[in-house]
Amino acid sequence: MPTFSLILETSAELAEQLSADLWDLGAVGVEVRDGEGTPMPGAAPPEGCAVLLGWFAGAAEAEQARAALGGRVEEVADRDWGEAWKAGLGPVVAGRVLVRPSWVSAAAPPGSVEVVLDPGMAFGTGTHPTTALCLAILSDLLAGRPGASVLDVGTGSGLLAIAAHKLGAGRVRANDNDPVAVEVARDNAARNGAPIEISSEPLATIDGQYQVVVANILANTLVELAREMAAHVAPGGVAAVSGVLLSQEEEVRTAYAAAGLAPVPALCRRDGEWSLLAFRREAAR
Numbered sequence: 001m002p003t004f005s006l007i008l009e010t011s012a013e014l015a016e017q018l019s020a021d022l023w024d025l026g027a028v029g030v031e032v033r034d035g036e037g038t039p040m041p042g043a044a045p046p047e048g049c050a051v052l053l054g055w056f057a058g059a060a061e062a063e064q065a066r067a068a069l070g071g072r073v074e075e076v077a078d079r080d081w082g083e084a085w086k087a088g089l090g091p092v093v094a095g096r097v098l099v100r101p102s103w104v105s106a107a108a109p110p111g112s113v114e115v116v117l118d119p120g121m122a123f124g125t126g127t128h129p130t131t132a133l134c135l136a137i138l139s140d141l142l143a144g145r146p147g148a149s150v151l152d153v154g155t156g157s158g159l160l161a162i163a164a165h166k167l168g169a170g171r172v173r174a175n176d177n178d179p180v181a182v183e184v185a186r187d188n189a190a191r192n193g194a195p196i197e198i199s200s201e202p203l204a205t206i207d208g209q210y211q212v213v214v215a216n217i218l219a220n221t222l223v224e225l226a227r228e229m230a231a232h233v234a235p236g237g238v239a240a241v242s243g244v245l246l247s248q249e250e251e252v253r254t255a256y257a258a259a260g261l262a263p264v265p266a267l268c269r270r271d272g273e274w275s276l277l278a279f280r281r282e283a284a285r
Contacts, residue, residue: 003028004062008052008071015050016245018069020218022054025065028180029055094132095139097163102191113166116191117159118184129271130242134160134216137240137267137276141212142167149173151232153203153215153225158185158196160214165194173197175206209234215241219248223255230259236283238264242276249275 006027010018015032022030033051052071056062062073091106092099098108099115108114138160142148147170152161155174165172174196176182182200189196203225211234215222222229222241233239239261244252253263256279267278 003075004056004059005074006052006054006056006062006065006069006071007074008054008069010050010052012048012050015052016218017220018052020220021069022052022065023178025054025068026056026061027054027065028057028178031055092132095136096143096167097135097139099135099159099163113163115159115162115166115188117157117162117188118191129274130216130244130276131159133242133269133271133274133276134214134240135163136269137278138164138167138212138214140267141238141240142169145211148211149208149234150212150214151206151210153213153229154217154221155185155198156181156216158188158198160216161185161196161198162189162192162194164212164214165196166192169212171197171210173206173208173210175199175201175203177202203228203232206232208232209237211237213237213239215239215243217241217243219244219252222252226252226255226259230256230261230279230281233261233279233281235281237281238267239279239281240267240276241279242274244275244277246270246273246275249277252277 008018019030019032031053054065066073091104093109096112097115098106098112099117100106102116102118142164146168149171150164150169152174155161155176158174161172161174174185177200179200182198185198189198209232213229213233215229222243229239241252261279261281264278264280269276
């Protein structure tokens with residue numbers, strides 16, 4: 001059965017909001033080509049511009065999104081999608097994690113763990129700077145907190161949750177509101193022998209607190225979820241959030257401070273135009 005892609009050409013500064021709009025309109029996958037990397041076939045757009053591809057299960061859904069956002073709809077055979085995006089993916093090392101696609105062989109560097117990944121139509125391959133930032137901070141946090149509990153919000157392909165388990169975390173829980181991502185994440189967890197609790201359960205209904213909470217999602221969603229995210233951070237625990245542009249840092253900091261978490265500048269990091277921000281809940285006295 002074919003899938004359908006909606007192709008939008010826009011400015012780089014509008015790409016994030018349009019990505020969120022595509023998800024809201026029922027996309028089962030979204031790709032942004034902005035010059036940071038081109039895992040799908042095609043040339044990179046000019047500087048300051050971006051091309052968005054929203055993947056839809058049916059023509060009606062794609063046409064509805066086109067009516068709302070513009071652009072053009074193309075039919076894509078499953079075999080084209082399933083093979084074309086593989087060509088640009090190879091092994092990636094971030095922090096103490098080697099991420100490799102299931103169809104590529106590579107040896108993990110000494111002291112590193114390996115995650116074998118088939119992202120399918122879910123976000124998270126390790127190639128994007130925000131994902132690499134998250135893998136790096138998980139490597140650092142879990143080196144000093146062996147056995148720590150971890151919650152991965154918006155898990156996508158399951159990469160961060162699987163990496164957390166392999167880096168020595170104890171209980172690892174993950175959620176995503178996209179049922180396709182949940183199935184992909186479960187498949188990847190099984191492939192890696194990682195006993196992770198993965199569900200589409202809304203963040204507000206997940207019980208318990210965790211020593212590490214990580215999220216690699218859009219900044220506007222991070223702001224919306226700030227209080228729910230903060231509520232899941234255990235005393236002395238850390239929340240690490242990425243998917244934040246430099247221009248969005250202050251908005252995200254303000255939201256998490258209002259939710260009762262204190263920024264931890266020493267753990268924050270940047271890669272190009274992207275940031276990872278870290279916050280801590282004060283330890284119980």
